[in-house]
Amino acid sequence: MVSYKDLGLVNSRELFAKAVKGGYAIPAFNFNNMEQMQAIISACVETKSPVILQVSSGARKYANQTLLRYMAQGAVEYAKELGHAIPIVLHLDHGDSFELCKNCIEYGFSSVMIDGSHLSYEENVELTRRVVEYAHQHDVTVEGELGVLAGVEDDVKAEHHTYTQPEEVEDFVKRTGVDSLAISIGTSHGAYKFKPGQKPEIRLDILAEIEKRIPGFPIVLHGSSSVPQDIVAEINHFGGKLKDSIGIPEDQLRKAARSAVCKINIDSDGRLAMTAAVRKVLAEKPEEFDPRKYLGPARDKLKELYKHKVVNVLGSDNKA
Ligand code: G3H
Numbered sequence: 269m270v271s272y273k274d275l276g277l278v279n280s281r282e283l284f285a286k287a288v289k290g291g292y293a294i295p296a297f298n299f300n301n302m303e304q305m306q307a308i309i310s311a312c313v314e315t316k317s318p319v320i321l322q323v324s325s326g327a328r329k330y331a332n333q334t335l336l337r338y339m340a341q342g343a344v345e346y347a348k349e350l351g352h353a354i355p356i357v358l359h360l361d362h363g364d365s366f367e368l369c370k371n372c373i374e375y376g377f378s379s380v381m382i383d384g385s386h387l388s389y390e391e392n393v394e395l396t397r398r399v400v401e402y403a404h405q406h407d408v409t410v411e412g413e414l415g416v417l418a419g420v421e422d423d424v425k426a427e428h429h430t431y432t433q434p435e436e437v438e439d440f441v442k443r444t445g446v447d448s449l450a451i452s453i454g455t456s457h458g459a460y461k462f463k464p465g466q467k468p469e470i471r472l473d474i475l476a477e478i479e480k481r482i483p484g485f486p487i488v489l490h491g492s493s494s495v496p497q498d499i500v501a502e503i504n505h506f507g508g509k510l511k512d513s514i515g516i517p518e519d520q521l522r523k524a525a526r527s528a529v530c531k532i533n534i535d536s537d538g539r540l541a542m543t544a545a546v547r548k549v550l551a552e553k554p555e556e557f558d559p560r561k562y563l564g565p566a567r568d569k570l571k572e573l574y575k576h577k578v579v580n581v582l583g584s585d586n587k588a
Pocket residue numbers: 298324325326327361362421422457535536
């Protein structure tokens with residue numbers, strides 16, 4: 269068992285309390301490899317933003333649990349070396365079992381999500397409560413979820429959104445003891461969030477209703493990539509085939525961040541930025557075969573994207 273505290277990480281409790289009060293959100297950027305981690309940390313150090321390094325179960329398998337622990341510890345030291353010791357959370361994204369959450373906590377995670385959103389309400393309450401009970405013994409914070417996002421979540425596919433029911437949130441929060449709550453208000457995972465012709469809009473009215481029921485309680489938005497059309501165009505220009513990809517408009521996320529939304533999850537936009545940069549190098553310099561020559565520019569583009577998100581979407585700059 270390694271405690272996240274020994275790695276120099278923090279849990280999300282204090283960060284969320286400040287974010288809710290200050291009207292901004294903490295970025296939760298997913299990562300799987302060194303270049304993504306470097307881009308996240310350098311972007312957040314330069315903008316002086318706290319950050320949540322987010323790892324899905326797939327990412328954990330890809331990167332290896334032991335390497336991840338040292339990468340997170342390395343991230344803390346790297347930030348100091350870059351000149352500013354920002355608060356860093358290592359968070360499990362979409363944990364699907366008590367055992368996985370427990371294992372992550374034993375490997376140095378400071379925060380976990382238990383996603384029981386596909387279960388019945390009572391089963392979700394029971395599983396979440398059990399994770400909270402264990403996590404809190406180790407001062408690890410827990411995110412729960414109510415409502416189902418449309419699209420693909422790990423291997424579970426939902427055709428339509430099941431919006432979070434505001435009438436349920438108070439009971440769920442009270443009975444589970446969660447530290448934050450992910451809700452479903454029209455965001456979804458991946459690069460195809462709306463159909464062409466559909467108005468890309470999230471249900472800020474449901475968010476307001478939820479806030480009324482649990483004032484000041486930290487709310488989390490998943491599926492919050494905006495799918496920048498210039499990046500999609502670049503991918504397609506250099507041989508990609510992304511058709512009709514549409515994301516959440518950034519101004520709507522900015523509005524949400526000003527409210528009780530204090531964590532915004534962004535993965536797909538980073539994937540798109542990296543892909544665009546790699547495609548560009550390989551298309552323009554087909555003779556290139558040194559991975560640093562395409563992963564380096566990918567890392568630069570990613571960093572630029574993250575800085576933009578921090579300053580213009582999350583509003584978390586200068587909060588660390
Ligand atoms: O919510 C999903 C995240 O974007 C992680 O995706 O399971 O492919 O790593 P992944």
